[in-house]
Amino acid sequence: MGWEQRWRKRLEQEGVATEETAQAMDRVDPIYIPRNHKVEEALAAATDQADMTAFSKLLIILTRPFEEVEGNEAYAEPAPATNIPYQTFCGT
Numbered sequence: 001m002g003w004e005q006r007w008r009k010r011l012e013q014e015g016v017a018t019e020e021t022a023q024a025m026d027r028v029d030p031i032y033i034p035r036n037h038k039v040e041e042a043l044a045a046a047t048d049q050a051d052m053t054a055f056s057k058l059l060i061i062l063t064r065p066f067e068e069v070e071g072n073e074a075y076a077e078p079a080p081a082t083n084i085p086y087q088t089f090c091g092t
Contacts (some may be wrong), residue, residue, distance in 0.1 A: 030065030033073065035056070037079040 001009075006012050011018055042055040 027066075031068050032061050032065045032075045034062055035075070035079060040074055 010016060011021055038058055042058045045051045045054045058075070061069070061072055
């Protein structure tokens with residue numbers, strides 16, 4: 001049994017509606033978080049090309065992480081899958 005099936009079964013046993021739980025999660029889980037690949041894109045543009053556009057857009061999006069905005073879907077998606085593990089230099 002997969003995690004989603006176990007989760008739904010547990011909600012059912014606890015007498016909690018799935019939709020109610022999803023709404024509660026939406027109130028506390030941000031849509032946009034500073035994903036490493038987007039931060040790296042913004043930093044690269046700023047340092048390599050002196051272009052602050054990507055950084056400014058990222059900053060605007062992250063100041064209102066719970067507000068879904070059409071056109072910002074890429075900022076809510078996980079990093080593209082690669083065969084190379086992502087490495088940062090801040091200990092993460």
